Amino acid sequence: MNYTQNERIEQVSNETLVIGIDIGSQIHFARAFDNRGKELTKRVFSFKNDLEGFNSFDQWAEKIKTDNGKNKIMIGCEPTGHYWFAFAKYVTGHKKTLVMVNPFSVKKIKELDDNSPKKTDEKDPKTIAKLVVDGRYSVPYMPEGIYAEIRDLVYSRDRIVKQHNISANRIQRWLAIHFPEYLGIYTRFDSTSGLAVLKKAPLPKDVIALGVEGVRKIWHDSKIRGRGVTEARATTLIEAAHNSVGLDGGAGTRSELYMLLEEHRLWTSQLETVEKVISETVRKVKYVENLLAIKGVGVITIAGFIAEVGDIRRFKSPKQIQKYAGLELVENSSGKHKGKSKISKRGRRKLRRILYQVMIPLLARNKEFREIYDYYITRVKNPLKRRQAMIAVGCKLIRVFYAVLTKGVGYDRTKMKSDIHRCIETTAA
Numbered sequence: 001m002n003y004t005q006n007e008r009i010e011q012v013s014n015e016t017l018v019i020g021i022d023i024g025s026q027i028h029f030a031r032a033f034d035n036r037g038k039e040l041t042k043r044v045f046s047f048k049n050d051l052e053g054f055n056s057f058d059q060w061a062e063k064i065k066t067d068n069g070k071n072k073i074m075i076g077c078e079p080t081g082h083y084w085f086a087f088a089k090y091v092t093g094h095k096k097t098l099v100m101v102n103p104f105s106v107k108k109i110k111e112l113d114d115n116s117p118k119k120t121d122e123k124d125p126k127t128i129a130k131l132v133v134d135g136r137y138s139v140p141y142m143p144e145g146i147y148a149e150i151r152d153l154v155y156s157r158d159r160i161v162k163q164h165n166i167s168a169n170r171i172q173r174w175l176a177i178h179f180p181e182y183l184g185i186y187t188r189f190d191s192t193s194g195l196a197v198l199k200k201a202p203l204p205k206d207v208i209a210l211g212v213e214g215v216r217k218i219w220h221d222s223k224i225r226g227r228g229v230t231e232a233r234a235t236t237l238i239e240a241a242h243n244s245v246g247l248d249g250g251a252g253t254r255s256e257l258y259m260l261l262e263e264h265r266l267w268t269s270q271l272e273t274v275e276k277v278i279s280e281t282v283r284k285v286k287y288v289e290n291l292l293a294i295k296g297v298g299v300i301t302i303a304g305f306i307a308e309v310g311d312i313r314r315f316k317s318p319k320q321i322q323k324y325a326g327l328e329l330v331e332n333s334s335g336k337h338k339g340k341s342k343i344s345k346r347g348r349r350k351l352r353r354i355l356y357q358v359m360i361p362l363l364a365r366n367k368e369f370r371e372i373y374d375y376y377i378t379r380v381k382n383p384l385k386r387r388q389a390m391i392a393v394g395c396k397l398i399r400v401f402y403a404v405l406t407k408g409v410g411y412d413r414t415k416m417k418s419d420i421h422r423c424i425e426t427t428a429a
Contacts, residue, residue: 019125076129078101099137171190207237377389
């Protein structure tokens, strides 16, 4: 739930026990305070990241709550990687409130007590608890059901894409060293006809030994058809092998390429599989089919958006999602000086990346979004730079996604362009 600052402060009442926890990979450290920031324990409590440790923490917290006449426990921590997931599940199941503080805020205010930037496991829990007392926290969102499934699938795809790119770069490096002319013949190194030859004849001398007929036989046996398997292409490949300046090699060099090609084939297969599952899963979300009607927006983009946002109905307005993505405008101004506005870049980095990456196909294929983009960069008053315009269009896309997924409305091209018309009419007036 998204609380205002005042609502967050009101959550920490006189009956609330506030516990700050410094999350670690194996050991967690905790300190307890009341709603005024007064510490209720004399020593830092440490416990292990397992069931026995969690149970000992629960007993410790309940005893402090009872001894001090409290009836509610609020636990604050930093989102330290993935180490807090198991602890969050435990405390939520034991009817305790878990909130998150911004690590940037912890870093900024840790000097208030001792005027020292020192960071220790004993100091951080106190700093975290003080932020909770001041209402400077957020309630973590743990996706459930279909949203958790989509997030896992998208994160799995991101990992596979990374490994797929690494394997592709390694193959291209091998070719640049041993057969650089190959990269000039084929636009893509992983062309079907090209890979078929490399699997049989990786080195230039191997290609020469095959000859034109040998190359064509490989294509014929592999049942490859198309413009790229003509006699002229085979002749070009043989000539390139004759004139190659690549380094020679033997069995070890060939073996290296075979292993690289096999690795690349594996990652390609896994990528195809996970994308198929993503396509099937994301369609189970209500009103997603309406989003697919937008030209330039594909299943992977929608899945990435849902993976980062989760259930979009938890947001009260698209502006909250814009802030969540770190796309809100901020400026540094003082007195007569007014600084330039820029995006905050606070929040979900992956969500910003998704919105930026979709701009290329969106602006190329979608007439309405392209008109909005062209308007932003050509308007007479305060024209935007190209990247600024892309961010503005990205925010417009957030509003469209929000309206479609929360209200179930279809994509309206006319309404998309109505904002431009109003701006033009205002300028003309």
